[in-house]
Amino acid sequence: MGPSSLSFTILLLLGTSTASLSDYAPTLTACPDTSLTRTFTATSQALNPSESDFVAAREGSVIPQNWQTWLGNGSDIGYNTTAFTSFARVGLAFSGGGYRASQFGAGVISAFDGRNATAVAAGTGGLLQVATYFGGLSGGSWLTAGLYMNDFPMAQDMVLGSQPGWLLQEDLLDPDVLDTVQYYSAIDQSVDAKAQAGFNVTIADGWARALSYHFLSGTNLSNFFDTSSHGAGQLWSQIANAEFFTSHQAPFPLVVLDTNGTFDITTEAIPLDLSVYEVSPFEFASFDPDISAAAELSYIGTSLLGGVPVDNTSCVTGFDQAGFVIGTSSNIFASLLGTEAGDAEISLVQTLLGEPVESLSPANAAVSKWPNPFRGLAPSFVDSDDEELELIDGGSNGENIPLNPLLVKAREVDVIVAVDGSADTDDNWPNGVSLLFSAERLSTILGDTHQQLPELPSSTDDFVDQGLNQRPTFFGCNSTDTPLIIYVPNSPPLTGDAPYTNAPTTQLQFEVNETQNILDQAYANTIGGFVPNANTPDPNWGRCLQCAAVDRSRSKASPTIERSAFCATCFSQYCYDPSNLSSSSELPNRKLTYAGPAASLSL
Numbered sequence: 062m063g064p065s066s067l068s069f070t071i072l073l074l075l076g077t078s079t080a081s082l083s084d085y086a087p088t089l090t091a092c093p094d095t096s097l098t099r100t101f102t103a104t105s106q107a108l109n110p111s112e113s114d115f116v117a118a119r120e121g122s123v124i125p126q127n128w129q130t131w132l133g134n135g136s137d138i139g140y141n142t143t144a145f146t147s148f149a150r151v152g153l154a155f156s157g158g159g160y161r162a163s164q165f166g167a168g169v170i171s172a173f174d175g176r177n178a179t180a181v182a183a184g185t186g187g188l189l190q191v192a193t194y195f196g197g198l199s200g201g202s203w204l205t206a207g208l209y210m211n212d213f214p215m216a217q218d219m220v221l222g223s224q225p226g227w228l229l230q231e232d233l234l235d236p237d238v239l240d241t242v243q244y245y246s247a248i249d250q251s252v253d254a255k256a257q258a259g260f261n262v263t264i265a266d267g268w269a270r271a272l273s274y275h276f277l278s279g280t281n282l283s284n285f286f287d288t289s290s291h292g293a294g295q296l297w298s299q300i301a302n303a304e305f306f307t308s309h310q311a312p313f314p315l316v317v318l319d320t321n322g323t324f325d326i327t328t329e330a331i332p333l334d335l336s337v338y339e340v341s342p343f344e345f346a347s348f349d350p351d352i353s354a355a356a357e358l359s360y361i362g363t364s365l366l367g368g369v370p371v372d373n374t375s376c377v378t379g380f381d382q383a384g385f386v387i388g389t390s391s392n393i394f395a396s397l398l399g400t401e402a403g404d405a406e407i408s409l410v411q412t413l414l415g416e417p418v419e420s421l422s423p424a425n426a427a428v429s430k431w432p433n434p435f436r437g438l439a440p441s442f443v444d445s446d447d448e449e450l451e452l453i454d455g456g457s458n459g460e461n462i463p464l465n466p467l468l469v470k471a472r473e474v475d476v477i478v479a480v481d482g483s484a485d486t487d488d489n490w491p492n493g494v495s496l497l498f499s500a501e502r503l504s505t506i507l508g509d510t511h512q513q514l515p516e517l518p519s520s521t522d523d524f525v526d527q528g529l530n531q532r533p534t535f536f537g538c539n540s541t542d543t544p545l546i547i548y549v550p551n552s553p554p555l556t557g558d559a560p561y562t563n564a565p566t567t568q569l570q571f572e573v574n575e576t577q578n579i580l581d582q583a584y585a586n587t588i589g590g591f592v593p594n595a596n597t598p599d600p601n602w603g604r605c606l607q608c609a610a611v612d613r614s615r616s617k618a619s620p621t622i623e624r625s626a627f628c629a630t631c632f633s634q635y636c637y638d639p640s641n642l643s644s645s646s647e648l649p650n651r652k653l654t655y656a657g658p659a660a661s662l663s664l
């Protein structure tokens with residue numbers, strides 16, 4: 062064998078060990094001896110033992126030290142933390158809202174990150190490190206992937222760093238005009254590989270692949286238009302093997318997916334009875350009372366009946382592509398159906414993807430298809446007979462903040478930080494409607510399986526009139542039977558500067574300087590709190606946030622510890638108090654109109 066054929070062999074070997082676009086296709090394998098599903102009941106909901114072990118380890122050996130790092134001995138906020146029997150269990154929840162929500166969420170994370178010295182100095186940096194859970198949905202799931210599929214980096218580095226960042230300067234659907242054909246051809250290769258492996262593919266698979274270029278690893282500006290793997294083959298279940306995860310250095314991540322309905326979002330009330338699912342690194346599950354079941358994530362895609370493989374020689378692995386998890390959680394295509402522009406967009410993407418997606422009906426092309434792991438498992442479950450689940454954006458039922466998994470009673474979360482980047486008002490600010498939808502679904506559909514939300518304003522008008530969508534608010538401060546909610550809405554700069562964080566959801570391309578502005582503004586507001594009738598940050602806000610995060614540790618201690626005078630003062634400013642309402646007039650000079658470029662029409 063001559064030197065050239067030797068190097069040829071080496072190249073071949075290297076070639077086979079390198080990921081490729083076709084690694085998006087799931088593969089068949091022998092089934093394991095272990096059960097692929099588990100069921101529980103509405104009244105006795107059980108967590109996956111691996112999740113329980115993770116939580117016990119993080120709360121046993123990591124979080125106590127992190128509270129100590131954040132709060133010291135508690136004296137700065139008037140407590141002696143040594144006297145707490147245990148610490149409050151904290152969950153973070155990042156809403157949907159496309160690139161706006163992911164960038165806003167990233168700026169908020171910087172402000173909560175104990176690794177960021179400026180945030181630590183402000184008193185807010187450290188909250189991320191004491192959190193047990195991390196929920197993401199739609200644009201918030203992109204943020205989740207950015208963190209969990211990339212070794213949990215710091216936010217500034219994740220979005221705009223050398224690693225090489227999210228590359229939002231390349232339009233998500235229509236990057237560099239000259240190279241769009243190559244781009245769709247590479248996306249097609251992955252989608253076709255999955256179809257050839259026997260799976261039903263849709264637009265959602267193309268969408269999944271496009272998102273992978275930005276939020277998974279392997280893509281940079283130099284290789285953007287080549288045919289390297291661009292994150293194909295990177296699996297959500299692989300989070301469980303990452304070093305930062307096995308050493309319990311990050312909260313436990315949960316992503317929300319919704320079921321497609323047969324409703325018209327533009328004219329009809331949103332049906333809250335459609336099933337809601339969650340994806341963890343270990344399983345695909347629903348704690349909805351009529352399902353109460355979970356399936357092992359690494360074998361999701363296997364055809365199951367009654368919880369066991371239809372053919373136990375052919376189980377499926379590799380279906381849980383990280384791109385497909387976040388592509389499903391952010392699949393808004395079904396909501397475009399039925400309008401002329403929406404139908405045209407769907408049909409255009411079908412054409413770009415070619416067969417087999419092109420010949421699907423628009424209704425079928427628009428949803429994400431997941432083999433139904435709960436077929437024949439839960440008889441009262443409406444999709445019990447279906448071979449496939451048709452899943453869509455996790456915020457489709459109006460619950461645009463991923464509170465659902467954090468409120469599962471078995472998770473016993475005490476404090477939820479609800480980060481809301483929804484575009485509800487004409488200027489793309491939230492108006493609290495997501496919380497109201499969650500409260501309604503919790504009280505009418507879920508009942509005993511989940512904790513309820515604390516008292517909220519009764520309408521979005523009240524939310525806006527009371528200024529609760531323009532500054533952080535604590536809900537349920539004195540409630541003993543709900544979690545305390547720390548609501549962090551995307552809001553105009555407290556300084557009165559022109560806002561960049563309220564870009565329209567349809568904006569799929571951001572220059573680096575726009576992204577930097579968004580990160581900076583989200584960060585500044587999140588370390589700033591508010592001072593009534595002023596445009597200056599609240600110097601006490603960081604410690605007030607500490608008061609809220611730690612409050613349930615105090616109220617659950619035995620004997621109960623009084624709220625400190627310092628924290629009581631914070632609470633009179635930041636708590637929602639139905640008997641002493643605040644007003645938006647206390648928040649002067651806020652500019653509401655987006656200062657960024659006019660949204661470019663995609664495609």
Ligand SMILES: *[C@@H]1O[C@H](CO)[C@@H](O)[C@H](O)[C@H]1NC(C)=O
Nearest residue numbers: 091092093094095372373374
């Ligand atoms: C596969 O199914 C066959 C027939 O039902 C059974 O005999 C066998 O034990 C199963 N194998 C595994 C690994 O479950």
Ligand SMILES: *[C@@H]1O[C@H](CO)[C@@H](O)[C@H](O)[C@H]1NC(C)=O
Nearest residue numbers: 133134135136140141142143
């Ligand atoms: C906390 O530490 C400070 C400074 O070391 C000390 O003065 C204070 O007494 C301590 N407080 C508690 C509650 O231990």
Ligand SMILES: *[C@@H]1O[C@H](CO)[C@@H](O)[C@H](O)[C@H]1NC(C)=O
Nearest residue numbers: 134136140141142143144145
């Ligand atoms: C803090 O609480 C611990 C445990 O209850 C107690 O031993 C200690 O004396 C307290 N420290 C102060 C300064 O009160």
Ligand SMILES: *[C@@H]1O[C@H](CO)[C@@H](O)[C@H](O)[C@H]1NC(C)=O
Nearest residue numbers: 171177179215217580581584
């Ligand atoms: C801390 O966060 C701010 C705001 O996002 C950012 O400008 C700065 O670079 C961060 N520091 C580090 C070390 O990442």
Ligand SMILES: *[C@@H]1O[C@H](CO)[C@@H](O)[C@H](O)[C@H]1NC(C)=O
Nearest residue numbers: 259260261431432433448449
């Ligand atoms: C694909 O869709 C067809 C028709 O809708 C269905 O019969 C089949 O089971 C699906 N394939 C898989 C792998 O679920």
Ligand SMILES: *[C@@H]1O[C@H](CO)[C@@H](O)[C@H](O)[C@H]1NC(C)=O
Nearest residue numbers: 225279280281282283284289
């Ligand atoms: C881009 O990524 C490819 C594949 O990981 C790598 O080989 C290349 O060096 C990277 N280019 C730059 C400029 O970082």
Ligand SMILES: *[C@@H]1O[C@H](CO)[C@@H](O)[C@H](O)[C@H]1NC(C)=O
Nearest residue numbers: 321322323324395424425451
């Ligand atoms: C998905 O929902 C839309 C309405 O929101 C409906 O028109 C469409 O038929 C549904 N698709 C499937 C495959 O059921």
Ligand SMILES: *[C@@H]1O[C@H](CO)[C@@H](O)[C@H](O)[C@H]1NC(C)=O
Nearest residue numbers: 561572574575578656657658
């Ligand atoms: C970003 O930079 C471009 C070109 O230098 C400039 O035209 C634009 O105004 C800047 N945008 C922002 C948001 O700063």
Ligand SMILES: *[C@@H]1O[C@H](CO)[C@@H](O)[C@H](O)[C@H]1NC(C)=O
Nearest residue numbers: 593633634638641642643644
């Ligand atoms: C009512 O709320 C304001 C802040 O909005 C606070 O300053 C005041 O102390 C509160 N009054 C009472 C009685 O709690």
Ligand SMILES: *[C@@H]1O[C@H](CO)[C@@H](O)[C@H](O)[C@H]1NC(C)=O
Nearest residue numbers: 538539629632636637638639
């Ligand atoms: C919570 O309880 C404290 C002490 O009883 C009281 O002063 C405060 O007004 C209450 N706050 C709310 C929001 O109900």
